[in-house]
Amino acid sequence: MNPELNQAIDFDRVLEQIGNYASFSCSIEKILNSYPLKDRMEIQNRLDLAKEAMNLIQKGETVSFSGCIDVSQSVKKTKKKMICTPMELLEIASFLVSVKKCKEYLLKTDTILLKDLAESMDSCNALIQSVQSKIDATGNVKNDATVKLKQLYKTLVDTRLTLNEKARFFIKKNANSLMESMSTTINGRLSVLVKNQDKNRFGGMVHASSQSGLASYVEPECFVALNNEIAQVQGEIEEEIHRICMELSLQVASQDRIILSNLETMTLLDVAFSKAKWAIEREGCIPVIRLSQRNILLERARHPLIDPKKCISNTYSLKQEQKCLMISGPNMGGKTVTLKTIGLFVALAHAGFPVLCDRAWIPYFDSLWFDIGDNQSIENNLSTFSSHISQISNICHHCTSKSFVLLDEVGNGTDPLEGASLAISILEYLIQKGCMVITSTHYSQVKAFGKANDQVLVSSVEFDSATFRPTYKYIQGVSGASYAFAIANNYHLEKEILDRASQVKEQNEQDVQRQLEKLEKLQNDVLIDKERFRKMIEQAHQIQKEAHKEKQKWEQKNKDLQEEYEDRLNSMLEEKEKEASEIIRNLKKGSNIKSHEQSQALHQIHLLQNVETEEKNEDVTLKIGDYVQIENLNSHGEIIDIRKKEALILVNGMKMKVKCNRLKKIKRPNVTVPKKKSSKEPVFSRFPLELNLIGMRVEEGINELDRYLDQAVYHKVKQVRIIHGMGTGALRNAVWKDLDKHPMVVSKMSAGPNEGGLGATIVLLK
The missing domain is CATH 3.40.50.300 (P-loop containing nucleotide triphosphate hydrolases)
Known part of the structure; x- marks a missing residue:
C-alpha cells in the first residue's frame, strides 16, 4: 500500500516531517516505515500513546531521550561471542542510563500507557556500574579498572623513569657524539640523535636517519633492556584491557534480550513524543x-x-x-x-x-x-x-x-x-x-x-x-x-469564439439544468452572507481577547508598581536606620554637641523607632525559627533573620531574602537522612594530554605552560606533550628552561618523528 499512498496523498513526505522530531535513528526509521493498520486495537493504542505524550508536553513536562542510540549491532556482536570496543560498551551503558532516567520520570506521571511501557523496562543497574567503573567518559579503559592494570601502569611509569634517568646520564657522558642533548622516542623505544660518524659506537640498534642526513636515531645497548621491559609491560596492558572488554561483553551478552527489549520500548516512547511535538507545534489533535x-x-x-x-x-x-x-x-x-x-x-x-x-x-x-x-x-x-x-x-x-x-x-x-x-x-x-x-x-x-x-x-x-x-x-x-468561459475570456480568447460557445451551451442546456444553476447561485449568495457574519463574529471575539489581554497587562503593571513602591519604602527604612545609628554615634562622642541639637537628634530617633515598630507589627505572626513556604515558588525553608518587611530564609543550604507578605507558615517536614552508599559513583573527567603553544610569545607561552602543568599534577597525569614548534628556537629553549625549574617535572625529551619531532617535548611528571 505504501507506494500508492506516497503517490496519491504524499504520505511519505508527511512522515518525514514528523520524523524530524525524533531523537534517534530507531524511532526515525519506525516513523518512516509506518503505514495504515487493520488491527483497530493497535491503531487505538498508538493514538492513546500520542495523546498521553501530548498531555504531558502541554503541562510543561517532557521526557529526555539524551543518550539514546541504536545499540542493537553492538549487543548482537556479544551474542556471537565477539568482543565490543570500550566505546561500544560505553554507548550501551549510556543507553541504559537513558532508560533508567526515562523510567524514573514516567513512573512519577499520572499517565497509564506510558507508565506501563516504563514499568516494562529494566535499566540493568549492575551492568551500568560495571561499565562505568572500568571505562571513562572518553571511551577508554580506566588506568585503575583492575588491580592488575593499575599495577601494570605503575610499573610502566617506574620503568620509564628509570630509563629516562639512564638517558640523562648517557647524554651527559656522551654529549660530544650527540646532535642534541635530549632523548626522543622512535617506534615506542627511547633513542638519542647521534652523529653519523659515531652511530655504531654505542652498540644497540639504529632506527632511522634525521631529515638532514647528518645524524641517526640510535638506541644504545644500555637502553635495550629497559625498552624491552616497557614494550613487554605495554603488551600486558593491552592483554588486560582486552580481558576487561571481553568480561564486560559477556555481561552484555547475558542481558541481550533485556537491552534489545529496552531499545524497542524507548523507540515506541520516542515515536509517541515525536507525534505529540509535531501535533502541538502545528496545532493538531488526536483523531477519534x-x-x-x-x-x-x-x-x-x-x-x-x-x-x-x-x-x-x-x-x-x-x-x-x-x-x-x-x-x-x-x-x-x-x-x-x-x-x-x-x-x-x-x-x-x-x-x-x-x-x-x-x-x-x-x-x-x-x-x-x-x-x-x-x-x-x-x-x-x-x-x-x-x-x-x-x-x-x-x-x-x-x-x-x-x-x-x-x-x-x-x-x-x-x-x-x-x-x-x-x-x-x-x-x-x-x-x-x-x-x-x-x-x-x-x-x-x-x-x-x-x-x-x-x-x-x-x-x-x-x-x-x-x-x-x-x-x-x-x-x-x-x-x-x-467558470470555463470566464477563465477563457480572462486569457483573451477571441470574443466571437466565446459568443458561439455560449449559444451552443444554451441550445444543449435543459431547463432543469438552468433552474439548478439558479438555485446554486442563491445558495452561494446565502453562504457568502453567512461567511461575512462569521467573520464579524470572529472579529468581535478577537476584540474581546485583546481587551482581556490589555486588562491583564494593566493589572500586572499595577502589581509591579506596588512592588516597586514597597521596595523603595524598605530602602528608605534602611537609610533611616543608618541615619539613626549615625546620630547615636555622634551623641556618644562627647559633650561638644549643644543641648538643643541633642534634643532634636533624640526626637529623630524616636520617630524612626516608631516607623520601625509599625512595620514590624504588620508581620507579628512570623518569627525567627519559623518554617515557611515561599509564595509562587516550590521552595520552603527556615527563617534565620527578619528585618523590616524582609526575611532571610535558609532554603536547601542557600540563603534567600524574601518579602514577608510572600511567606506562609507551614509544618516542618520530617527529613530522613539517606544511608551512605558503600561504593562511590564513578566520576568521569576530561583533561587534554597535550598543550599547543605555537603562535604565543615566550612570556605568554611560559605562563600558559605553568598553568597547564599545575592542572596536570592536579589530575594526576604522568605524561604530557608540549607542542612549541621549531621556529627560531626561542620558545623551545624557554620551555626547556622552565621545565628544568619545575619541581614536579621528572624528565623531558623531544618527541619522536611521528609525534612532532623537535617541535614537541614529552614531559614525565611525578
Whole structure:
C-alpha cells in the first residue's frame, strides 16, 4: 500500500516531517516505515500513546531521550561471542542510563500507557556500574579498572623513569657524539640523535636517519633492556584491557534480550513524543476512531505540506446517512488538495498519527483505496483513461462496506457523455456496496445525480469570479461552476469564439439544468452572507481577547508598581536606620554637641523607632525559627533573620531574602537522612594530554605552560606533550628552561618523528 499512498496523498513526505522530531535513528526509521493498520486495537493504542505524550508536553513536562542510540549491532556482536570496543560498551551503558532516567520520570506521571511501557523496562543497574567503573567518559579503559592494570601502569611509569634517568646520564657522558642533548622516542623505544660518524659506537640498534642526513636515531645497548621491559609491560596492558572488554561483553551478552527489549520500548516512547511535538507545534489533535458510527468530521483541517501562513483551513463533514462527498469547481481551484487532505488524514489516523485539525472524527475502515493523478503507463500501453478504469475496476472488485474510496475526476479522459454516465454508475455501485466515497467531478450530469441523491453531499471549492483566482475555501452543499468561459475570456480568447460557445451551451442546456444553476447561485449568495457574519463574529471575539489581554497587562503593571513602591519604602527604612545609628554615634562622642541639637537628634530617633515598630507589627505572626513556604515558588525553608518587611530564609543550604507578605507558615517536614552508599559513583573527567603553544610569545607561552602543568599534577597525569614548534628556537629553549625549574617535572625529551619531532617535548611528571 505504501507506494500508492506516497503517490496519491504524499504520505511519505508527511512522515518525514514528523520524523524530524525524533531523537534517534530507531524511532526515525519506525516513523518512516509506518503505514495504515487493520488491527483497530493497535491503531487505538498508538493514538492513546500520542495523546498521553501530548498531555504531558502541554503541562510543561517532557521526557529526555539524551543518550539514546541504536545499540542493537553492538549487543548482537556479544551474542556471537565477539568482543565490543570500550566505546561500544560505553554507548550501551549510556543507553541504559537513558532508560533508567526515562523510567524514573514516567513512573512519577499520572499517565497509564506510558507508565506501563516504563514499568516494562529494566535499566540493568549492575551492568551500568560495571561499565562505568572500568571505562571513562572518553571511551577508554580506566588506568585503575583492575588491580592488575593499575599495577601494570605503575610499573610502566617506574620503568620509564628509570630509563629516562639512564638517558640523562648517557647524554651527559656522551654529549660530544650527540646532535642534541635530549632523548626522543622512535617506534615506542627511547633513542638519542647521534652523529653519523659515531652511530655504531654505542652498540644497540639504529632506527632511522634525521631529515638532514647528518645524524641517526640510535638506541644504545644500555637502553635495550629497559625498552624491552616497557614494550613487554605495554603488551600486558593491552592483554588486560582486552580481558576487561571481553568480561564486560559477556555481561552484555547475558542481558541481550533485556537491552534489545529496552531499545524497542524507548523507540515506541520516542515515536509517541515525536507525534505529540509535531501535533502541538502545528496545532493538531488526536483523531477519534469510531467503530459503529459512519459519520466523518475534520474541523478546520490544514494540509501539513502547505505553508501554515498561506494554508486555508476548512471543515469537512459527512452525516451518518451520507455515503459520498462530491466536490466540484474550476481547475486549479483546490479540489485535488481537498481530496488529498481528507485522504491523508484518514490514512494518518489509521496509522496511529495525529492530524492537523481542531477536532477529528473518523470511522474505522478495513481498507483504503485511492485513484488520484495521471497513472498512464507506456510499458503497459495504458492511456490516462485506461489506467484510471483499471484501478477503479480493482477497487470495485475488492472493496467492502467498510472501505474508504477516494476518486479524483471519476470518468474523466473519454467522451464527456459516456464518461459522465460511467461515473454515475460507478458511484451508484460503490454507494450501494456501503463504501465511503470522496470524489471530484466537472460533469454537470454527475453533479445533478449528486443533487438528487440523499446519500451524496455535493460541495465545491470557491472561485472568485471578479479576480479569476481560487480562494481555496470549501463550500458545503453547493456545487461549483467550471467558470470555463470566464477563465477563457480572462486569457483573451477571441470574443466571437466565446459568443458561439455560449449559444451552443444554451441550445444543449435543459431547463432543469438552468433552474439548478439558479438555485446554486442563491445558495452561494446565502453562504457568502453567512461567511461575512462569521467573520464579524470572529472579529468581535478577537476584540474581546485583546481587551482581556490589555486588562491583564494593566493589572500586572499595577502589581509591579506596588512592588516597586514597597521596595523603595524598605530602602528608605534602611537609610533611616543608618541615619539613626549615625546620630547615636555622634551623641556618644562627647559633650561638644549643644543641648538643643541633642534634643532634636533624640526626637529623630524616636520617630524612626516608631516607623520601625509599625512595620514590624504588620508581620507579628512570623518569627525567627519559623518554617515557611515561599509564595509562587516550590521552595520552603527556615527563617534565620527578619528585618523590616524582609526575611532571610535558609532554603536547601542557600540563603534567600524574601518579602514577608510572600511567606506562609507551614509544618516542618520530617527529613530522613539517606544511608551512605558503600561504593562511590564513578566520576568521569576530561583533561587534554597535550598543550599547543605555537603562535604565543615566550612570556605568554611560559605562563600558559605553568598553568597547564599545575592542572596536570592536579589530575594526576604522568605524561604530557608540549607542542612549541621549531621556529627560531626561542620558545623551545624557554620551555626547556622552565621545565628544568619545575619541581614536579621528572624528565623531558623531544618527541619522536611521528609525534612532532623537535617541535614537541614529552614531559614525565611525578
